[in-house]
Amino acid sequence: MSARHVHAVMAAGLANPHLIERWQQEPTLLREYGLSPADIDLPALWKFAGLAVKVRHNGLRGDLPWTFRLLNVLGLEADIFASYGSFLAKTGTSLGNSSEARAHDLCAFLEGWLDGENPGHCLLWDLIRHELALMQLCKTSTPDPFLQTLAPLDQGSPCAATVPRICGTIVLHAMRCDPQTVIAALRHVSPPLHTLPREPVHLCYWRQASTSDIQILHVDELGFYLLSCSDGSVSAADLSRRLVGGRRVAPNLLNGLAQLREAGILSFHNKAKKTAR
Amino acid sequence: MKYLSTPAGTTRIGLAYGPGIPEFVEAHPGLVDYIEIPFEQLRHSPLLRSLQESVPLVLHCASMSVAGFVPPADATIDAIALEAERMRTPWIGEHLAFVAADPLALPGVAPGSPTTLTYTVCPQLSEETVQQVVDNVALLQSRCTTPLILENPPQYFTVPGSTMTMVDFVNAVLSRCQVGLLLDLSHFLIAMLNTGADAHQEVTRLPLERVREIHISGLNTQSGIAWDDHATPAPAPVFELLELVLAHSRPLALTMEYNWSPNFPASILHAHITRVRHLLGTA
Numbered sequence: 317m318s319a320r321h322v323h324a325v326m327a328a329g330l331a332n333p334h335l336i337e338r339w340q341q342e343p344t345l346l347r348e349y350g351l352s353p354a355d356i357d358l359p360a361l362w363k364f365a366g367l368a369v370k371v372r373h374n375g376l377r378g379d380l381p382w383t384f385r386l387l388n389v390l391g392l393e394a395d396i397f398a399s400y401g402s403f404l405a406k407t408g409t410s411l412g413n414s415s416e417a418r419a420h421d422l423c424a425f426l427e428g429w430l431d432g433e434n435p436g437h438c439l440l441w442d443l444i445r446h447e448l449a450l451m452q453l454c455k456t457s458t459p460d461p462f463l464q465t466l467a468p469l470d471q472g473s474p475c476a477a478t479v480p481r482i483c484g485t486i487v488l489h490a491m492r493c494d495p496q497t498v499i500a501a502l503r504h505v506s507p508p509l510h511t512l513p514r515e516p517v518h519l520c521y522w523r524q525a526s527t528s529d530i531q532i533l534h535v536d537e538l539g540f541y542l543l544s545c546s547d548g549s550v551s552a553a554d555l556s557r558r559l560v561g562g563r564r565v566a567p568n569l570l571n572g573l574a575q576l577r578e579a580g581i582l583s584f585h586n587k588a589k590k591t592a593r
Numbered sequence: 594m595k596y597l598s599t600p601a602g603t604t605r606i607g608l609a610y611g612p613g614i615p616e617f618v619e620a621h622p623g624l625v626d627y628i629e630i631p632f633e634q635l636r637h638s639p640l641l642r643s644l645q646e647s648v649p650l651v652l653h654c655a656s657m658s659v660a661g662f663v664p665p666a667d668a669t670i671d672a673i674a675l676e677a678e679r680m681r682t683p684w685i686g687e688h689l690a691f692v693a694a695d696p697l698a699l700p701g702v703a704p705g706s707p708t709t710l711t712y713t714v715c716p717q718l719s720e721e722t723v724q725q726v727v728d729n730v731a732l733l734q735s736r737c738t739t740p741l742i743l744e745n746p747p748q749y750f751t752v753p754g755s756t757m758t759m760v761d762f763v764n765a766v767l768s769r770c771q772v773g774l775l776l777d778l779s780h781f782l783i784a785m786l787n788t789g790a791d792a793h794q795e796v797t798r799l800p801l802e803r804v805r806e807i808h809i810s811g812l813n814t815q816s817g818i819a820w821d822d823h824a825t826p827a828p829a830p831v832f833e834l835l836e837l838v839l840a841h842s843r844p845l846a847l848t849m850e851y852n853w854s855p856n857f858p859a860s861i862l863h864a865h866i867t868r869v870r871h872l873l874g875t876a
């Protein structure tokens with residue numbers, strides 16, 4: 317078997333890992349090049365292609381250190397990056413130019429690839445979203461100073477006409493397990509992942525308009541809902557109607573809004589006043 | 594500019610270029626003798642040459658496709674030779690592997706352009722490849738005055754048509770080429786693990802007197818295969834191999850390849866450098 321020809325077949329597969337998958341599924345395609353699947357360890361060749369994809373994501377290790385650590389601990393690096401390499405080749409997608417773009421694309425791929433029934437996959441999905449949220453907020457440019465001067469206009473108690481708005485920038489994630497607990501476990505040489513409490517948490521990653529600090533707030537389901545809807549255009553009455561129906565604003569919703577404003581994450585505006593202006 | 598001298602009987606200790614490495618070197622004066630830097634990185638970011646104002650550089654390369662059948666462009670060889678002269682690197686470390694291959698074409702179909710990869714691949718371990726390496730090295734040596742040393746590749750699976758073990762392949766190449774050996778102990782261990790060979794027994798079959806430089810890095814086993822991993826520290830078996838090799842030879846340089854992650858702990862870098870210096874008897 318000529319070395320020159322073998323190198324050509326291997327290089328073609330490594331340059332296009334999707335081709336290796338097709339050779340596995342349809343051996344005749346490989347036989348056309350004078351090799352049979354018995355001659356070459358196609359799964360290993362495919363994973364080697366994945367190693368190269370992984371190396372091209374080394375630039376993300378600074379922002380996603382625990383995601384990479386977990387990938388390693390779970391033994392998923394080879395499978396994930398080989399699958400990702402195939403996906404990129406199949407769809408003709410090239411890797412993004414910036415870390416942010418590569419992180420975003422990898423996460424988008426994982427959303428489809430990970431299995432929601434697999435506990436390890438769930439940990440990974442929580443952790444990558446956690447680190448991406450921090451990465452995203454760290455790299456958020458300072459908000460428009462004009463927007464900062466708008467808040468707070470209305471310091472009274474929230475009422476039906478109150479329009480809550482986020483102060484600064486937030487990212488919201490519902491997690492099956494607290495990522496900070498996962499990170500604590502990953503600091504061990506042999507991380508005790510199986511003993512982690514699987515308690516769902518709702519997290520709000522918050523960067524205030526005036527500082528570069530990022531806070532991670534644990535919120536309840538109502539707070540999560542309120543924050544996810546507080547885009548500066550929806551009133552408390554609308555929020556209540558969407559949540560429980562009826563014309564009367566639910567008192568616990570007003571309570572929740574008041575608490576979030578107290579924490580500094582929301583500011584209130586008055587729909588009626590706005591219209592009058 | 595700083596240049597590396599490599600007197601016989603002394604082993605210089607260096608780090609492979611990566612995120613955080615220049616900062617580490619600067620923060621620990623006298624701890625690291627050189628930074629090993631890939632030609633490809635310098636070609637892409639020529640400003641990195643300024644590193645040599647504070648620390649000597651050694652040139653590494655992954656573009657020569659020494660074990661391949663598609664030669665690099667003349668301009669690439671010229672650029673490597675020029676970079677080596679400018680840097681005054683004691684040698685150019687190149688992989689005993691290929692990065693480019695013929696295009697894959699069906700019978701009767703006109704071939705396209707060669708397939709070029711961004712990383713090196715372990716070749717078929719055979720007499721045909723050995724002869725090709727001999728021819729390639731002769732050509733490269735005629736165009737480049739800086740000495741060449743060849744690095745054993747990691748072997749993840751048996752390349753079809755292979756008729757030799759990794760050690761037999763390296764031995765065959767070195768017996769027919771005037772080049773030194775860049776012994777990557779992690780690559781070596783990976784090849785031994787993945788082919789079921791005894792690393793301790795096999796390493797002593799290498800021409801250890803030809804070792805000019807040693808590489809160490811981490812490795813990681815996934816899906817039943819040991820993989821190269823420059824984001825994790827070299828494990829105990831790599832240090833065991835190092836001790837074995839040092840009992841037989843005194844390389845001129847030893848490079849730690851911990852260059853994939855900016856989070857690689859500085860404490861481990863420091864500890865490994867100290868450990869290696871101790872093994873070399875220069876602690």
Ligand SMILES: [Fe+2]
Nearest residue numbers: 744777808850
């Ligand atoms: Fe190496």
